[in-house]
Amino acid sequence: MELALSVILVLMILGALFAIHAKDLLSAVISCSIVGYGLVICFLLLKAPDLAIVQIVVETITLVIMVAVVLDSTRQEPFTRPDPQGWVNIAAAIIIVVVLFFFLKVASGSLDHFGRGTLRMAQHYIEGAAAKTGSANLVTGVIFDFRGYDTLGEATVLVTAVLGTLAILRIKGKK
Amino acid sequence: MKGMTLIVKETTRLLAGLIFLYGIYIIIHGHLTPGGGFAGGVVVAGSFILLILAYGSDYMHLTREETGTTITENLAILIALLIALGGMAFGVKIFFSNWLPRGTVGELVSAGVIPLYNIFIGMEVAASILTIFLALLIFKEELTK
Numbered sequence: 462m463e464l465a466l467s468v469i470l471v472l473m474i475l476g477a478l479f480a481i482h483a484k485d486l487l488s489a490v491i492s493c494s495i496v497g498y499g500l501v502i503c504f505l506l507l508k509a510p511d512l513a514i515v516q517i518v519v520e521t522i523t524l525v526i527m528v529a530v531v532l533d534s535t536r537q538e539p540f541t542r543p544d545p546q547g548w549v550n551i552a553a554a555i556i557i558v559v560v561l562f563f564f565l566k567v568a569s570g571s572l573d574h575f576g577r578g579t580l581r582m583a584q585h586y587i588e589g590a591a592a593k594t595g596s597a598n599l600v601t602g603v604i605f606d607f608r609g610y611d612t613l614g615e616a617t618v619l620v621t622a623v624l625g626t627l628a629i630l631r632i633k634g635k636k
Numbered sequence: 637m638k639g640m641t642l643i644v645k646e647t648t649r650l651l652a653g654l655i656f657l658y659g660i661y662i663i664i665h666g667h668l669t670p671g672g673g674f675a676g677g678v679v680v681a682g683s684f685i686l687l688i689l690a691y692g693s694d695y696m697h698l699t700r701e702e703t704g705t706t707i708t709e710n711l712a713i714l715i716a717l718l719i720a721l722g723g724m725a726f727g728v729k730i731f732f733s734n735w736l737p738r739g740t741v742g743e744l745v746s747a748g749v750i751p752l753y754n755i756f757i758g759m760e761v762a763a764s765i766l767t768i769f770l771a772l773l774i775f776k777e778e779l780t781k
Contacts, residue, residue: 510670514662518678522685526769529689533776595738596667596747604672605753609720609732615674616713616757619764623709626768630775 462506463575469506473499486536490527494520511600639692648690655683659762666754667747673754677761684766693773702770709763716756719749 476495483489497520504513544550573579579587586603596602604612639645662669663676723733739746 511672511675514671514675515678518675518682522678522682522765525685525689526772530772591741594734594747594750595741596750597742598667598669598672600670601667601672601750601754602747605750606732606734612753612757613717613720613732616716616760619761620709620713623706623764623767623771626771627706630771 466503466506469499469502484537486531486534487528490524490531494524497523511598639695640690644690648686652683652687655686656680659683659758663754663758664751665744666758667750668742668744673757674761676754677758678765680758680762681765681769684762685769688769688773693777702774705763705767705770709760709767712756712759712763716753716760719752719756722749 473496476492476499480489480493480496483492497516501513501517501520504510504516586599586607590599590602590607591597594602594606596606659676659679659682661676662671662679663673666672666676720732723730723735726735728735734748734750736748736752738748741747745751
C-alpha cells in the first residue's frame, strides 16, 4: 500500500507543479484538480470513506465553479518580469524546507510504524465510542459527541464564509 | 447565463432527483454508515447547482432578491446550537451532551441527538454552498446587465 500511496503522491506533486507553470489558466485549473482527486484515492486506500465522500464532492463542485470562472476570463496568465531578488525567496524556501524536514524526522522517530498500532487517544475512542454515544459510525460519534466544539467551529466557518462572500459581492449599497 | 443543450437538460432532469435523494440518504444514515451532515449537505447542494448550470439562470429569474437560502442556513445553525444548549438544560448538564435516549446501536432511530445534529448541519452546509454559488451567479448577472 505504501508503494501505491507514493506513486499517487508523486502524481499529485507533478500536477501541482504543472499547475504553476501552465500557460493556459484552464489547463492550470484542471491539473490542479489532480491534487484533489489523488487525495480521494489516498483517503480510500487509508480506509477513510467519510473523508473520501466529502473530498470528491467538494472537489467536483469547486472544479465546476472554477472552470465556469476561467471560461469567463481571458484565460491567459499576465506576464510578470523575473524578480532580480528572487534568489532570496528561493534560499529562504529551501532553508525552511530543510528545517521542517529535520523536525519531522526527529518527531516521527517516536511514532509507531506506518499503518500499525494506534495512538493512546485513538485507542480510547475505538473502545468506548459505540457504547458511550450509541452511534454505529465511530467517526460521527467522535465529531458530534467527543469533539462537538470542533464541529461547531467548522459549521461557524461556513457561515462566516457566506457572510464574507455576500459582503464582497454586493454591488449596490444598502439603502 | 444561458442553459446547455437538450441532451444535458434531459439527463439532468432525470438525475437531479436521484442525486438529491442520495444526499438525503447520506445525511439520515450518518450515524450508521460513512457520511454525515457535511458530506450529505454538499451532495444536496450539488444537485441544485447541477440543475442551475444545465437550465441556465434565466430559467430561475434570478434577478429578484433571493433570501431563502440565507434564512435556511442561519436557522439551521441556530437550531443546531439550541440542540447543543439543550444539553445544559436536560440530562447531565454539559454543553453538547447527548440528552436523548440512545436506543439500540445500529438502528435508524438511535444515538440520541446525533441524527438531529446531522440533519441540521446538512441543511446548513447545503444552504451555505448554494448561497455562495447564487451570490457569484447574481454578481455576474448584475455585471453583464
